[in-house]
Amino acid sequence: MTSTVVGVDLGGTNVRAAVVNREGALLSTLVQHPSRAQDGFQATLQQIVRTIREAIEAAGTSPAAVGMAVPGHIDAARGVVRWAPNFGEYRNGIFEVWRDVPLAAAVQAELNLPVVMGNDANLAALGEYYYGVGRGRARGLIMITLGTGIGGGVVLSHAQVQGGARWEGGILLVGLSGGGAELGHTVIDFAGPRCGCGVRGCIEAYAKRDAIIEMARESMQRNPQSLLYTLANGDPTQITPALVSQAAQQGDPVALAIWHEVGTYLGVAIANFINIFNPEIVAIGGQIAKAGAPLFDAIHATVRNYALPTLLEECQIVPAERLEDAGILGGAALAWQFVEAQA
Ligand SMILES: [Zn+2]
Numbered sequence: 001m002t003s004t005v006v007g008v009d010l011g012g013t014n015v016r017a018a019v020v021n022r023e024g025a026l027l028s029t030l031v032q033h034p035s036r037a038q039d040g041f042q043a044t045l046q047q048i049v050r051t052i053r054e055a056i057e058a059a060g061t062s063p064a065a066v067g068m069a070v071p072g073h074i075d076a077a078r079g080v081v082r083w084a085p086n087f088g089e090y091r092n093g094i095f096e097v098w099r100d101v102p103l104a105a106a107v108q109a110e111l112n113l114p115v116v117m118g119n120d121a122n123l124a125a126l127g128e129y130y131y132g133v134g135r136g137r138a139r140g141l142i143m144i145t146l147g148t149g150i151g152g153g154v155v156l157s158h159a160q161v162q163g164g165a166r167w168e169g170g171i172l173l174v175g176l177s178g179g180g181a182e183l184g185h186t187v188i189d190f191a192g193p194r195c196g197c198g199v200r201g202c203i204e205a206y207a208k209r210d211a212i213i214e215m216a217r218e219s220m221q222r223n224p225q226s227l228l229y230t231l232a233n234g235d236p237t238q239i240t241p242a243l244v245s246q247a248a249q250q251g252d253p254v255a256l257a258i259w260h261e262v263g264t265y266l267g268v269a270i271a272n273f274i275n276i277f278n279p280e281i282v283a284i285g286g287q288i289a290k291a292g293a294p295l296f297d298a299i300h301a302t303v304r305n306y307a308l309p310t311l312l313e314e315c316q317i318v319p320a321e322r323l324e325d326a327g328i329l330g331g332a333a334l335a336w337q338f339v340e341a342q343a
Helices: 042-057 102-113 119-131 203-207 209-222 228-229 241-249 253-277 289-293 294-305 309-313 326-342
Strands: 005-010 012-018 031-034 066-070 073-075 080-091 094-101 115-120 139-145 151-158 279-284 317-318
Touching: 005 042, 012 042, 012 326, 031 042, 031 228, 042 080, 042 102, 042 115, 066 102, 066 119, 066 326, 073 115, 080 102, 102 115, 115 119, 115 228, 115 326, 119 139, 119 151, 119 228, 119 279, 139 289, 151 203, 151 253, 203 253, 209 228, 209 241, 209 253, 228 241, 228 253, 241 253, 241 289, 253 279, 253 294, 253 309, 279 294, 289 294, 294 317
Parallel strands: 005 066, 066 115, 139 279, 279 317
Antiparallel strands: 005 012, 012 031, 073 080, 080 094, 139 151
8 A cells, every 4th residue: 555645836936846745744855956947838848747756765655646836816626727827938038927827737747746736825824734834634724824915724624614514624626617716815905006918906916925025115115213223234135024033032122013013904814814714723834924923912012903703713813834845745645635535
């Protein structure tokens, strides 16, 4: 009986893979290569295949399936990347992004292994459900991943689907064609700042990495007496979310106010998620979640003002546990679901 799968995290910079057991432990060293995202489909395909092969060799096992986390609109049922803005190639000086690329079948043909895939933020939620704070038992888990954008995923359990879902594992909500659960594009103010998607007031426009940095630069320059200003040597280009966290941990009121503002925006969006999905857990992932108490205190305070009280009573809002390998673990969780469904 086979007892391993391969989890793959395809990113715009690197593709990473590891062999993972049923409990979510990485059994091989993590193999990583450049994804060559702008060199066309064949170049990226070869990098993916090479990375997976090396991970399998390092673990010395015969995995049962491969699960891939891919950023973009992923039609998992058809194994097709509908749209992936980070991937493509230049033709006549114009960058043509991946549209309707049959990625799963192409990887499967090279490896002779079943290949399943999904959107990276959705799979991060699935990985956290099985191997992180959800532990495979959560009665509903929402995850948002704070980074260059804001990713979101929704995992329900059969007890939360009225009308007879039979699958006892996590049920990943992806919608009609896999494009679903774009929680980062939840609008919290229709007159708000412009988001990368073109719309005004998405939560991503307020709480993505660059928005936090911009906010911190402005308040640093208004407050030259602050610790944040000192830590950045008065240089706005030195501001990072980690530096804001460092200043906040040492009690700098300017840095604390930044996390309070970010947490307030996030709290409004999260209250919406709680009201719609009635989850047991809201997990916050991504490196920015390391801001800790100053961020989470503001989220909790805001959610109390916007979420329905009985739904909030049952819900925990916590940092995600598996921050570092979320894509790989999500791919592995999807691969294990595939293996179990075959059994
Ligand atoms: Zn948006």
